[in-house]
Amino acid sequence: MINIKEDKQLNILNHSCAHLLAQAVKHLYPEAKFWVGPVIEEGFYYDIDLGDKTLTNEDLVKIEKEMKRCAKADKRIYREEISKTEALKRFKDDPYKIDLISRMDDENTVISCYTQGDFTDLCRGPHVDTTKKMKYFKLIKFSGAYFKADSKNKMLQRIYGVCFETEEDLNNYLNELEERKQRDHRKIGKEQELFMNHELVGAGMPIWLPNGALIRKELENYIYEKERKLGYEHVYSPCVGTVDLYKTSGHWDHYKENMFPSMKVDEEEFVLRPMNCPHHMLVYKNKLHSYRDLPIRIGEFATDFRYEASGAVKGLERVRCMCQNDAHLFVTAEQIGEEFKKVVSLILDVYKDFGIKEYKFRLSLRDKEDKEKYFDDDEMWNKAEDKLREVLNELKVDYFEAIGEAAFYGPKLDVEVKPAVGPEVTLSTCQLDFLLPRKFDLSYVDKNGEKKVPVVLHRAIFGTFDRFTAFLIEETKGAFPTWLAPVQVNVIPVNNNYHLEYANEIFNLLKEKNIRVQLDDRDEKLSYKIREAQTKKIPITLILGDKEKQENLISYRRHGSDKTYCVEKNMFIELLLNEIRDKRSKEN
């Protein structure tokens, strides 16, 4: 999707269109007061105080119509530069503009404003030179937005819109927006009964319904097997810990605002854990270690709780109760490169298996000048950062560097993906940590019999099962590959009177092989049933009639195609089992 903010021409056009919106609103609601109207990646918005009024969809239509009228009026848009005193005078009736102007430096500052017909707004510009240049625009939506994003302040009305240079561009954009809405995982999640929310459970606390739970179980099995093969050992640990545990790890001092408040039980103070690292440090510490034991890889599918703002929680993508596909790898300083390489290779391997192609690797490094922000061991940092770069280059991974974005305790690699709706999020992560092993006083005995501190790699390949599933739903548009689909095969007898017995036989045969199969024996037309299986996105639909029954054949169709294949019964089962066993995605 085009980034309007970054495109010079579109930026000017959209900025101008925000003024057009304000002008139209002023005509329709003379009492309206205006805060700011910036250009964003997806177009523009304007925050407006409409008194007690909350907008409706009908209002949006009205405003858009008025915008069209103002645009057609072909008013010249001209710039004026005025002094701060003059600006304070001109905008004296608008407290929001006064707020902006008052914060501008001093009396000598030159302030610019733009006028079109009867409307003037404070603005740095630039703008298009006449209202007529804005032809192809659309108001997209509205929402409430607190003044200065502070919930203690008044709620303003935020109107979003977008403007293009041609009708075709606008239509393409609107189509894409619609397509994105259609594959929003919250929508598909509801349609396919994958997960639900209930206010009595709480915001950001989804319940995985049977269909979603099946997908999650398959994902767990998949990654568990991969990790076992790579030498990971999995544990189970409680999703609470004492406050002292999190004081030891440092989370209590640095991460408290992301945690649920503590609770007292008997004499102990507990927290719901936001991370599993402290527990895994204790697993390591439970035994003495020699350099020969390292790397040690402790994995867990671990439930965590984090305080996320109620406005930020979103379906399965951003939750308050999540399950990480977590592991902590304990390595010697010399093993950092090799172990990091294995993690990145695993990420690439998994993305390939799922046919994920659109993602960005971000390598977060320290800002060398900022001595305060980062754990102080220059030599360690230099070596580690060089090593990470070296590995990424060796694996020919395309990445960008984010200087100053490293955590206090070490550099990290994140994989960013773009959801259907909303800003980018991190899926996988791999974070180096020099500090935590020290805090827990971890050690191993090296070749020379000396005590050394291991380095820890925190890594999550799926990130959380929650966020990964959200992403997967949007990637596949709900049409999961056979191995993941909640219902894998749908069996339809052509005619219930003649073919039900054979359909039942096949149904039982597949069930015995642990295939998730359903028999559609409703008294409905064949074409209706086939169509419904398609809308339900069931990967394979069997259509069994006379020929199939007489010759022990199976005719089947795949989701998204109306081509019918016909094979011998046992051959079909073998093909199907292979497809599931290989966890084939549509891409491979």
Ligand code: TSB
């Ligand atoms: C990898 N201690 C490390 C761990 O060892 C850790 O917790 N890292 S994290 O904070 O980056 O979280 C791991 C992953 O969880 C992130 O990469 C992201 O994919 C996922 N995640 C983070 N917050 C949420 C959330 N609110 N909802 C869903 N998933 C989340």
Ligand code: ZN
């Ligand atoms: Zn961790």
